[in-house]
Amino acid sequence: MAFACACHVRRLLLLHPGAGAPARSFYAQPYQAKVGVVEFLNGVGKGVETHAAKLEEAVGGDLQRLLETRTLRLKKLGVPCKHRKLILSFAHKYRLGLWKPPAEARKVQ
Secondary structure, three states: OHHHHHHHHHHHHHHOOOOOOOOOOOOOOOEOOOOOHHHHHHHHOOOHHHHHHHHHHHHOOOHHHHHOOOHHHHHHOOOOHHHHHHHHHHHHHHHHOOOOOEOOOOOOO
8 A cells, every 4th residue: 555655655755846845046157248269268167268359350250150169279279178168168058048158257266
C-alpha cells in the first residue's frame, strides 16, 4: 500500500515540476542598452578587455564583425589562446541570445 502511494506522489511531482519544490527567486542583472566591441569585451572580463583597442581597430568597431571572427584571425592579432577561447565562447552565446554583457564590467580575478 505504501508503495502504491509513493508511486502516485512521484507521478504527481513529475507532472507538476514546480509542486513540492521550494520557490526560487532570480534577480535579473541590468544589461547594456547598446553593445559595442569594448562593452562586449568588458562584459566577458577575465583579462580579455586588455585586447579591446587592437580588436576594435581590427574589426572597425563593428560588433557583428567581431562575432564572425575566427580563431586564426584572433591568433594573428596576438590574442592568447585562453582569451581567444573566451571571446569565441561568449560570441557564440551572444549570437544565440543566451548571454548579454552586464551593465557593469566583471572584475579581473
